[in-house]
Amino acid sequence: MKIYTAQQIYDADKFTIKKQQITSAMLMERAATELFNWIHERLQGAPVLIHIFCGIGNNGGDGLVLARHLQDHGYHLKVYIVDYSKNRSEDFLINLERLKERKVWPTVIEKGSTLPEIGNEDIVVEAIFGLGLSRPPADWVLQLFDYLNTSKAFKVSVDIPSGLYTDRVTPEQQAVEADFVLTFQAPKLIFFLPGTGKYIGNWAALDIGLDQEFLAGRETTYDFVVQSELRPLYREREKFTHKGTYGHSLIIGGSYGKIGAVHLSARACLHSGSGLVTAYVPSCGYIPLQTAIPEIMLLTDPAEQQIEKLEFELEPSVIGMGIGMGTSEATAEAFSAFLKRNKIPLVLDADALNLLSADKELLGDIPPGSVLTPHPGELKRLIGSWEDDFDKLEKAHAFSKKYDCILVIKGSHTFTIYGEKGYINSTGNPGMATGGSGDVLTGVITALIAQGYEPLQATVLGVFLHGRAGDIAASEWGYEALSATLIIEKMGQAFRSLVSEPGKTGESKGGK
Numbered sequence: 169m170k171i172y173t174a175q176q177i178y179d180a181d182k183f184t185i186k187k188q189q190i191t192s193a194m195l196m197e198r199a200a201t202e203l204f205n206w207i208h209e210r211l212q213g214a215p216v217l218i219h220i221f222c223g224i225g226n227n228g229g230d231g232l233v234l235a236r237h238l239q240d241h242g243y244h245l246k247v248y249i250v251d252y253s254k255n256r257s258e259d260f261l262i263n264l265e266r267l268k269e270r271k272v273w274p275t276v277i278e279k280g281s282t283l284p285e286i287g288n289e290d291i292v293v294e295a296i297f298g299l300g301l302s303r304p305p306a307d308w309v310l311q312l313f314d315y316l317n318t319s320k321a322f323k324v325s326v327d328i329p330s331g332l333y334t335d336r337v338t339p340e341q342q343a344v345e346a347d348f349v350l351t352f353q354a355p356k357l358i359f360f361l362p363g364t365g366k367y368i369g370n371w372a373a374l375d376i377g378l379d380q381e382f383l384a385g386r387e388t389t390y391d392f393v394v395q396s397e398l399r400p401l402y403r404e405r406e407k408f409t410h411k412g413t414y415g416h417s418l419i420i421g422g423s424y425g426k427i428g429a430v431h432l433s434a435r436a437c438l439h440s441g442s443g444l445v446t447a448y449v450p451s452c453g454y455i456p457l458q459t460a461i462p463e464i465m466l467l468t469d470p471a472e473q474q475i476e477k478l479e480f481e482l483e484p485s486v487i488g489m490g491i492g493m494g495t496s497e498a499t500a501e502a503f504s505a506f507l508k509r510n511k512i513p514l515v516l517d518a519d520a521l522n523l524l525s526a527d528k529e530l531l532g533d534i535p536p537g538s539v540l541t542p543h544p545g546e547l548k549r550l551i552g553s554w555e556d557d558f559d560k561l562e563k564a565h566a567f568s569k570k571y572d573c574i575l576v577i578k579g580s581h582t583f584t585i586y587g588e589k590g591y592i593n594s595t596g597n598p599g600m601a602t603g604g605s606g607d608v609l610t611g612v613i614t615a616l617i618a619q620g621y622e623p624l625q626a627t628v629l630g631v632f633l634h635g636r637a638g639d640i641a642a643s644e645w646g647y648e649a650l651s652a653t654l655i656i657e658k659m660g661q662a663f664r665s666l667v668s669e670p671g672k673t674g675e676s677k678g679g680k
């Protein structure tokens with residue numbers, strides 16, 4: 169699902185209006201009718217009080233159309249005009265007249281107005297600012313946002329939470345904290361970034377019939393990856409195949425007290441379809457790993473407690489490395505010498521990333537197309553600190569281009585960055601914020617590369633399946649009890665769901 173910029177949406181509006189020979193007011197009618205249908209379907213005429221706060225632009229116009237439809241269907245409502253400017257849009261004015269024809273007279277809220285009482289059981293719909301916000305709102309408007317935020321009423325934002333920009337974040341940012349955002353046509357990038365996503369409890373994208381051909385023709389930087397896009401990538405196993413068909417993964421890592429990390433990666437790799445899995449660990453890992461996972465093979469470093477040599481004859485299809493490996497001087501030296509010799513594709517995580525951050529020259533030695541999977545702390549060490557999420561993305565793209573690597577920014581919505589492009593993951597849950605879940609991801613991506621998936625496809629698919637397995641595990645165990653091992657156990661179901669379930673598209677988890 170492409171993520172469009174505000175300008176691309178405005179362009180699509182214009183194109184659609186021209187091609188379908190409709191007026192902009194008709195497009196607004198269509199958009200707001202979708203809003204109404206969504207709400208009506210859920211409320212079914214319930215006698216709840218709905219407060220609708222409208223701005224004076226087209227976002228406010230949507231609010232007015234919604235108010236008219238709710239009024240026509242007998243809902244109990246109060247409508248307000250947040251009068252932050254005298255530049256009313258044409259379609260706002262048309263719809264204000266249409267509402268007044270129904271004898272609904274909105275209350276004007278301006279600087280100094282007493283704000284309306286909102287009950288805990290009421291519903292607030294806010295259509296104050298949409299994509300058009302271009303400068304900080306006036307203080308009294310910000311106070312209104314605060315007032316809405318302190319209310320316990322369920323808050324629905326139209327298109328985006330008022331106060332958020334679509335293409336930047338400001339340090340003083342103040343916005344409506346929406347329980348639900350009903351957004352037009354496609355989700356917006358800000359829904360998925362930690363700094364702005366927290367204003368979005370949940371969201372749904374409403375199809376307002378913008379021209380599909382025009383939209384499909386737009387180049388976008390980001391894609392919100394949904395199941396229907398991944399399904400065609402999935403390679404079914406064929407009958408006359410053998411373990412050699414599905415690659416040999418080598419998992420390198422571990423140190424005294426952190427052998428479990430290799431256990432998790434290797435097991436995840438095994439359960440994600442790698443034909444063969446070997447682990448390379450310090451000698452202290454031999455007995456526990458051999459005992460815990462009989463299906464894998466082991467190579468050991470001569471050193472007992474940490475990796476100090478990193479030499480082996482094996483020629484695996486791919487190497488996943490760094491988990492639990494430590495960053496001691498001896499390990500760093502072995503790692504550096506290994507990188508100079510190695511030509512095999514790499515998936516680098518945890519301490520491999522920390523070692524690269526400590527000596528950035530080593531980044532020149534990683535094979536092109538390698539996958540790096542940092543969590544935010546590791547990312548900061550790799551690319552330096554950032555001012556906000558947009559700055560972070562810019563630096564991540566620059567890093568990926570400079571070192572020709574795939575950068576996986578792990579988080580609530582994991583971003584896979586490769587060159588100019590970014591892929592936003594749609595699966596996963598806060599239960600996965602538990603030690604070892606990243607080690608599992610390393611194993612999953614490694615296994616997919618071993619099976620012949622291109623590294624970028626393997627990464628995007630692996631991140632999705634890892635999150636899906638976490639979601640399946642959470643539905644059974646809840647968030648608190650979720651553990652990395654439980655994620656691995658659900659990998660099979662995650663693969664199966666890719667082919668057997670229809671998959672949701674227009675609606676997703678939010679940031680709260």
Ligand SMILES: NC(=O)C1=CN([C@@H]2O[C@H](COP(=O)(O)OP(=O)(O)OC[C@H]3O[C@@H](n4cnc5c(N)ncnc54)[C@H](O)[C@@H]3O)[C@@H](O)[C@H]2O)[C@@H](O)CC1
Nearest residue numbers: 181196199225226227297298299300301302303304305327
């Ligand atoms: N035909 C269309 O273009 C459609 C637009 N739609 C709605 O239109 C919205 C965009 O509408 P607009 O472009 O009118 O913009 P908004 O309604 O978001 O904002 C209103 C106007 O306020 C002004 N403004 C921006 N920041 C301000 C500030 N801090 N203080 C005071 N004034 C400020 C701007 O001039 C802006 O145009 C979308 O988010 C969506 O809700 C939908 O109705 C679908 C169709």
Ligand SMILES: Nc1ncnc2c1ncn2[C@@H]1O[C@H](COP(=O)(O)OP(=O)(O)O)[C@@H](O)[C@H]1O
Nearest residue numbers: 543579580596597598600601603604605606607
């Ligand atoms: N709140 C969350 N929502 C969705 N996924 C999450 C959340 N928190 C963590 N995850 C996922 O769990 C994994 C955690 O990785 P990481 O921090 O490296 O863990 P560890 O180092 O303990 O293995 C990542 O894939 C991340 O995307």
Ligand SMILES: [K+]
Nearest residue numbers: 297326328330
């Ligand atoms: K809004």
